Amino acid sequence: MRYYLIAGEASGDQLGAALMAGLRQLDPQAQIIGIGGPAMTGLGLDSLFPMDELSVMGIWEVLPKYRQLKRRIAQTAAAVIDAAPDVLITIDSPDFGLRVARLVAAQRPDLRRVHYVAPSVWAWRPGRAAKMAQVIDHVLAILPFEPPLMQAAGMSCDFVGHPVATADVAGPDEAQLFRNAHGIAPDAPVVLCLPGSRRGEVARLGPRFDEALMRLRDRVPEIRVVLPTVPGVAGLVRDMTRRWPTAPIVIEEAEEKRAAFAAADLALAASGTVSLELAASRIPMVIGYDMAPLSRLIIGALLRTDTVTLVNLVSDTRAVPEFLGRNCQPGPIAQALQDALEDPARRAAQLEAMDLTMERLGRGGEAPGLRAARSVLGAIPTGVAQG
Numbered sequence: 134m135r136y137y138l139i140a141g142e143a144s145g146d147q148l149g150a151a152l153m154a155g156l157r158q159l160d161p162q163a164q165i166i167g168i169g170g171p172a173m174t175g176l177g178l179d180s181l182f183p184m185d186e187l188s189v190m191g192i193w194e195v196l197p198k199y200r201q202l203k204r205r206i207a208q209t210a211a212a213v214i215d216a217a218p219d220v221l222i223t224i225d226s227p228d229f230g231l232r233v234a235r236l237v238a239a240q241r242p243d244l245r246r247v248h249y250v251a252p253s254v255w256a257w258r259p260g261r262a263a264k265m266a267q268v269i270d271h272v273l274a275i276l277p278f279e280p281p282l283m284q285a286a287g288m289s290c291d292f293v294g295h296p297v298a299t300a301d302v303a304g305p306d307e308a309q310l311f312r313n314a315h316g317i318a319p320d321a322p323v324v325l326c327l328p329g330s331r332r333g334e335v336a337r338l339g340p341r342f343d344e345a346l347m348r349l350r351d352r353v354p355e356i357r358v359v360l361p362t363v364p365g366v367a368g369l370v371r372d373m374t375r376r377w378p379t380a381p382i383v384i385e386e387a388e389e390k391r392a393a394f395a396a397a398d399l400a401l402a403a404s405g406t407v408s409l410e411l412a413a414s415r416i417p418m419v420i421g422y423d424m425a426p427l428s429r430l431i432i433g434a435l436l437r438t439d440t441v442t443l444v445n446l447v448s449d450t451r452a453v454p455e456f457l458g459r460n461c462q463p464g465p466i467a468q469a470l471q472d473a474l475e476d477p478a479r480r481a482a483q484l485e486a487m488d489l490t491m492e493r494l495g496r497g498g499e500a501p502g503l504r505a506a507r508s509v510l511g512a513i514p515t516g517v518a519q520g
Contacts, residue, residue, distance in 0.1 A: 134160055137218040138167035138178070139233060141187035141211065141226025143363050144406040146170035148249055148275075149224045151296040151502025152509070153178065159506050166216055168209065171364055181212055185365035186231050202229065210236035220513050224249040227265070232308040234268040245513050247271045249505065251279040251290065262286035271512035273505050276447060277493055289512060291298040293504040294495030297409045302309035303395035311392035315382050317357050318411065323347070324476060325393065325416065326360045326381055327402035328370075334403055335366050335373070337423055341463055342401055345375045345421075348467035350379055353426075353474065357382065359397070369391070399474045404441050404455065409494070413445050417473040417480050420455035421466055444490050453485035 136156060139148040150172035156163045165177075170184040186205065210233050213221055221237055221244055225228025234246050251274040252261040263286045264273075272283045283290035313432040317323060326346060328338040346358055358381035362370045367385045372382055383436055384393055394414040402408060404422035410419045420442045440446060442453045454469040456462065472479050 134162075134219040135164040135166070135216065136509075137213050137216055137221045138165060138169065138173070138224060138227075139222070139230050139482035140167075140169045140173060140184060140224040141229045142184070143170060144366070145225030145250070146172045146184060147296060147406075148502075148505075149173045149178075150176055151500070152222070152224070152249065152505045153502075155500065155502040155504070155506030156509065158503060159510060166218070167222075181209060187226055205486075206232045206236065207230070209233045210240075213237050214240055218244070220245045220247060220509060222247045222249060222509060223269075223460055227252055227261075229266060231268060238268045241474050245270055246272065247420045247512055249273040250275055251283050254282055262288075271508070273508055275494070291504075291508040291511075293508055294498065294501035295408070296408060297413050298491050298496040299492035299500050300410075300413060301391075302414050303391040305395070307392040307520040308395035311389070311396045315357070315359075317396070318355070321355045321357050322353065322398040323393070323396045324356050324358050324470070324474075325397045325400035325402070325411075327360050327400060327411075328360075329403035329405070329471070330363050330366060331427075332366050332369055335362075335369055337425075338403055338421060338461070339370070339373050341423075341461060341466070342421065343374075343379060344463035345401060345470065346381075347379050348463060349470045349474075352467075352471055359384065361385075361391045361393055399470060401470060405458070406443070408443050408453065409490070415484055415487055417483040418444075418453055419466055419469045419473055420453055421461045422455070422457050424458075441480075444486055447490040447493050448486040450482070450486045450489075452482045458464050 137352045138149050138183060140146045140451045146169050149169050153165055153173060153176050154474050168181045168184055169178045174180055214237060221234060223234055237244060245268050248269045250267060251272050264283060266287040270287055272288050274280050274290050275295045277292050280290040280292050326342050328335050350356055358379060360370060360381040360383045362383060362385055371383055374383055384390055397416045400411050400416050400418040402411060402418055402420055404420050440451060440455060442455050444453050445451050456466050
């Protein structure tokens with residue numbers, strides 16, 4: 134069968150790559166086309182255009198690129214129609230993917246449309262599920278409490294877990310090699326700095342994270358800061374960190390990132406999927422996030438939960454400290470980092486929440502990418518293949 138996949142940001146690219154692997158396992162003749170980033174193109178996808186053009190978030194951030202995004206939406210919808218796939222799968226990035234799905238549905242109402250990652254209606258704008266149901270038939274949920282919410286809106290939905298729950302993590306040997314390669318003393322705490330995968334996030338959070346880490350270094354002088362990044366923002370990160378008084382070790386390659394996670398004792402990260410990656414490696418963390426003022430005002434007024442950190446939500450705890458919006462300030466963040474590094478009780482609480490999160494997301498079970506692929510195939514009516 135022919136599958137059209139659309140991913141619009143780094144987290145969706147990872148989900149898409151896992152799904153591609155699962156589809157090929159269940160359907161060896163699978164033809165996979167669409168839009169993706171390094172993980173998906175590394176598996177052979179010929180992306181319609183560079184995925185990082187779509188990696189924007191927030192109302193204010195999208196406005197300057199609105200015309201370009203509108204053109205890309207029309208171009209993508211036309212490409213889907215021309216490709217005549219058996220199923221369209223939009224992955225994360227609903228502002229882009231669902232607009233494409235709406236245009237496609239108008240011309241191909243018979244085409245099965247699947248969305249991978251349920252909208253976070255538990256957090257804000259619950260009406261999004263009903264709106265999505267106008268153009269989406271089936272949802273692949275990555276959080277265990279989401280299927281009833283999607284089904285209530287009129288879509289079928291399966292919980293498929295999250296690839297991070299079964300991903301390989303580096304071990305002590307790789308951690309030691311990383312320390313040796315970068316001249317990090319055996320007793321020096323390694324702190325990861327993860328200000329996001331979008332240019333706007335990095336530009337907004339980077340200076341605040343640096344200031345928080347400088348304050349932490351004043352109290353714990355021996356720390357070494359490591360900043361893993363992704364290709365779409367690597368240039369910006371390197372330019373920015375050259376001006377930081379506490380210049381971090383910047384790494385870009387995926388294998389080195391795995392090793393850095395194994396070597397890490399603590400992390401300061403933007404809110405998002407990265408909290409699950411940190412949980413998989415059992416790294417205590419502090420979460421910070423902010424948006425442009427207009428986006429912050431609107432989204433803050435609509436927020437329906439007291440936490441946005443996925444580890445907190447899935448484990449049903451509040452073990453991971455977070456600093457959002459106006460509270461995303463260096464001083465409190467630095468104190469929380471010190472507590473997470475030096476307070477055994479706080480570290481133990483985070484580790485327990487992380488282990489529970491991984492269990493609930495499918496650790497020890499079938500690979501989520503394979504579960505997602507099986508769900509996609511189950512959602513396609515028998516006999517619809519285009520050939």
